[in-house]
Amino acid sequence: MAVTGIGGIFFKSAAPDALRAWYRDHLGMASDDGGGVWFEGFDDDRPGERALTVWGPFPDDTDYFDPSDKPFMINYRVVGLDPLVESLRGAGEAVHDEIFESEDGRFAWVMDPEGHRVELWEPAGDLPGRTRQSGPVIGLGGIFFKTGDPGSIKAWYAERLGVTPGPDGYVGFGWREPDGAPAFTAWEPFPADTDYFDPSDKPFMINLRVRGLDDLLARLRAADVEVDPRLEEYDYGRFGWILDPEGHRVELWEPPAT
Numbered sequence: 001m002a003v004t005g006i007g008g009i010f011f012k013s014a015a016p017d018a019l020r021a022w023y024r025d026h027l028g029m030a031s032d033d034g035g036g037v038w039f040e041g042f043d044d045d046r047p048g049e050r051a052l053t054v055w056g057p058f059p060d061d062t063d064y065f066d067p068s069d070k071p072f073m074i075n076y077r078v079v080g081l082d083p084l085v086e087s088l089r090g091a092g093e094a095v096h097d098e099i100f101e102s103e104d105g106r107f108a109w110v111m112d113p114e115g116h117r118v119e120l121w122e123p124a125g126d127l128p129g130r131t132r133q134s135g136p137v138i139g140l141g142g143i144f145f146k147t148g149d150p151g152s153i154k155a156w157y158a159e160r161l162g163v164t165p166g167p168d169g170y171v172g173f174g175w176r177e178p179d180g181a182p183a184f185t186a187w188e189p190f191p192a193d194t195d196y197f198d199p200s201d202k203p204f205m206i207n208l209r210v211r212g213l214d215d216l217l218a219r220l221r222a223a224d225v226e227v228d229p230r231l232e233e234y235d236y237g238r239f240g241w242i243l244d245p246e247g248h249r250v251e252l253w254e255p256p257a258t
Helices: 016-027 081-090 150-161 214-224
Strands: 005-011 037-039 053-059 074-076 100-102 105-111 117-123 139-146 172-174 182-191 204-210 231-234 237-243 247-254
Touching: 005 117, 005 172, 005 182, 016 053, 016 182, 016 214, 053 139, 053 172, 074 172, 081 105, 081 150, 081 214, 139 247, 214 237, 214 247
Parallel strands: 005 053, 074 117, 139 182, 204 247
Antiparallel strands: 005 074, 037 053, 100 105, 105 117, 139 204, 172 182, 231 237, 237 247
């Protein structure tokens, strides 16, 4: 499997600095000097390997998502970037840039069939330290996006990147929190006419793993944040929903105690 996890979610924002400040003030998500919010974990399939994940808004006029016109981009952590790029090119996929190297690792980019720019990241072995998160949000729990044909797009990701659904038909990347507790991040394309993201009109939704969901929702209501009146509970955790200032629906997931 080339893809080992979700490395990040990036999205366009009318006012990135203001939006970062809102997430910091209301959800305790602290950005680093580069504007990203980093969550630390460890790779489930490779014991001892750090599995960093980043969340970050970009200005609306960014060219970082080009040539895609979509308002978001997903980063996937991979192993074996060179053979993966060779395989993609051999399958007729256009890898849009040469492999780029930085202190964070090595990067390449490809477009999926629906025009999403896909960032492929092979992390460096000695990643520099990142801002530790101490607030109620402890990680990315999932990334969900609208698509014209969920089955077809899932098949492309499975064939080209090894992003394979489990027996239940869903994709989940396993990892471990810094204290060793098991965790996973979900990835799922939804049909274009889904109402699951309502009342947001955005084509994607981010799930954030949290501690203390009840206290967090109470604080958000007291701060006049738009909180969905529903609170749902399942064997796999408890869920609430809010809207951020730019109209993104944010799913808050408190996993069950282990």
